[in-house]
Amino acid sequence: MRFFLKIALLFSLLSSLAVADLTFPKLTGRVVDNASLLSSSQEQQLTQLLKAHEDKTTNQVVVVTLPSLQGYTIEEYGVELGRHWRIGQKEKNNGILLIVAPNERKVRIEVGYGLEGTLTDKIAHDIIQEKILPAFKRGKYDQGIENGTSAIVQALDGEYQVTRAAKTTTHHKSGSDFITVGIIAIIFLSIVIESLLSGKSSSTRFKVAAAISTGLAAIAYFIFFSFVASIVVWIFSFMQIMLGGSTTGGYSSSGGFSSGGGSSFGGFSGGGGSFGGGGASGSW
Amino acid sequence: MQKIILGVVGVIVALIAIVIVSHINNIPTLDENVKAKFSQVDNQYKRRADLVPNLVATVKGYASHEKDVLTQVTEARAKVGQMNLTPQMLNDPKAFAQFEANQGALSSALSRLMVVVERYPELKADKNFQALQSQLEGTENRISVARKDYIAAVQKYNLELRTVPGRWVAAIFYPEAEVKENFTATPQEQSVPKVEF
Numbered sequence: 507m508r509f510f511l512k513i514a515l516l517f518s519l520l521s522s523l524a525v526a527d528l529t530f531p532k533l534t535g536r537v538v539d540n541a542s543l544l545s546s547s548q549e550q551q552l553t554q555l556l557k558a559h560e561d562k563t564t565n566q567v568v569v570v571t572l573p574s575l576q577g578y579t580i581e582e583y584g585v586e587l588g589r590h591w592r593i594g595q596k597e598k599n600n601g602i603l604l605i606v607a608p609n610e611r612k613v614r615i616e617v618g619y620g621l622e623g624t625l626t627d628k629i630a631h632d633i634i635q636e637k638i639l640p641a642f643k644r645g646k647y648d649q650g651i652e653n654g655t656s657a658i659v660q661a662l663d664g665e666y667q668v669t670r671a672a673k674t675t676t677h678h679k680s681g682s683d684f685i686t687v688g689i690i691a692i693i694f695l696s697i698v699i700e701s702l703l704s705g706k707s708s709s710t711r712f713k714v715a716a717a718i719s720t721g722l723a724a725i726a727y728f729i730f731f732s733f734v735a736s737i738v739v740w741i742f743s744f745m746q747i748m749l750g751g752s753t754t755g756g757y758s759s760s761g762g763f764s765s766g767g768g769s770s771f772g773g774f775s776g777g778g779g780s781f782g783g784g785g786a787s788g789s790w
Numbered sequence: 791m792q793k794i795i796l797g798v799v800g801v802i803v804a805l806i807a808i809v810i811v812s813h814i815n816n817i818p819t820l821d822e823n824v825k826a827k828f829s830q831v832d833n834q835y836k837r838r839a840d841l842v843p844n845l846v847a848t849v850k851g852y853a854s855h856e857k858d859v860l861t862q863v864t865e866a867r868a869k870v871g872q873m874n875l876t877p878q879m880l881n882d883p884k885a886f887a888q889f890e891a892n893q894g895a896l897s898s899a900l901s902r903l904m905v906v907v908e909r910y911p912e913l914k915a916d917k918n919f920q921a922l923q924s925q926l927e928g929t930e931n932r933i934s935v936a937r938k939d940y941i942a943a944v945q946k947y948n949l950e951l952r953t954v955p956g957r958w959v960a961a962i963f964y965p966e967a968e969v970k971e972n973f974t975a976t977p978q979e980q981s982v983p984k985v986e987f
Contacts, residue, residue, distance in 0.1 A: 783928075
């Protein structure tokens with residue numbers, strides 16, 4: 507019996523570990539200034555502006571400056587980053603990224619599915635051309651970012667429209683639910699079979715009762731260990747995030763004891779929204 | 791001894807059953823995902839086609855004698871409009887290739903139009919044209935993203951059908967399921983972002 511439990515434990519641990527294919531910058535807040543274009547007081551002001559906007563409208567706007575686009579176009583990078591951080595609320599997809607890559611001299615406003623009707627490509631294009639690029643061309647990145655951010659918030663103020671459906675459910679999630687149920691079934695079945703077969707005497711009814719109660723006990727043990735395993739995995743992911751780098755999507759649920767979701771340390775996290783490539787780019 | 795063997799066999803059978811059962815739901819789920827992603831591709835292509843009449847009219851206002859390229863765009867757009875998408879197309883290589891070819895022809899015609907536009911600074915400065923241009927750029931980007939999503943969805947679905955144990959499950963429960971067509975990735979699409987810091 508112990509042997510099966512150990513296998514079940516291992517299985518549940520493996521299915522709970524997050525699979526991280528790509529690494530992106532950490533979502534440390536609403537302003538991620540990795541290219542160091544803003545002073546800390548400017549960062550704070552922008553953060554407050556964006557937080558107030560989210561409180562009012564649930565739209566999530568994030569400003570991110572990057573030292574490098576790693577060889578990708580800002581359009582490619584933008585949509586992947588928006589999806590990875592899951593900016594915007596899950597059902598509304600109302601997220602916006604203002605991305606500045608000063609070394610590649612590219613800027614982009616990435617608009618989530620749900621805001622494409624409000625912050626149209628044309629408006630995004632105009633904001634970039636009229637509010638952001640003039641300052642950038644003079645080398646005043648902080649001013650350009652501030653102008654652009656307030657223009658974005660103004661354009662969004664008070665309205666949002668859902669124009670596209672939310673993401674479809676993923677294969678991974680239902681797979682791991684099945685694994686959990688499957689493991690429980692295996693344990694139960696094997697215990698029951700073992701008990702039934704290992705009998706010296708006694709009536710069949712007694713044997714079946716004993717077998718089932720042993721099986722239920724095994725499930726109880728399993729749930730307990732699964733819970734412990736989930737906590738271990740959670741601690742593991744927590745440490746991984748603290749030590750730098752970030753996982754995609756966190757950890758999957760194992761019997762409903764742990765919650766999935768992106769990195770949520772530091773008070774601000776993506777609401778689960780997605781992006782489809784809307785918005786506009788500019789360069790200088 | 792016999793009891794142990796029986797027990798082990800029982801467990802193995804249970805294991806196999808669980809693996810198969812957990813895969814039964816994959817095929818329809820992935821199939822629906824493929825269809826949804828293809829609808830999205832279709833949406834974005836339609837959106838692009840819808841921009842064309844306005845674009846052609848605006849360009850004509852400044853460059854009416856560029857008849858060749860304007861006709862090409864209009865005709866390419868007409869051809870695209872004639873082909874309506876159905877889910878069956880996803881299994882039909884010829885129809886799928888035709889769809890891709892039509893859209894590709896419109897893409898080429900539009901690029902040629904943009905090259906011509908470069909020679910007309912007044913047209914480029916026209917506000918209406920600029921609006922259309924940003925919409926077109928945005929739509930092309932959306933098409934690109936939608937295609938990538940579709941490619942990923944089809945890969946998952948096809949893999950499920952072609953690898954074990956998905957193929958056994960399909961053989962038993964979904965005999966009509968077929969491998970689906972995929973886009974031939976353009977050079978830009980071939981670089982799947984593997985961004986690392």
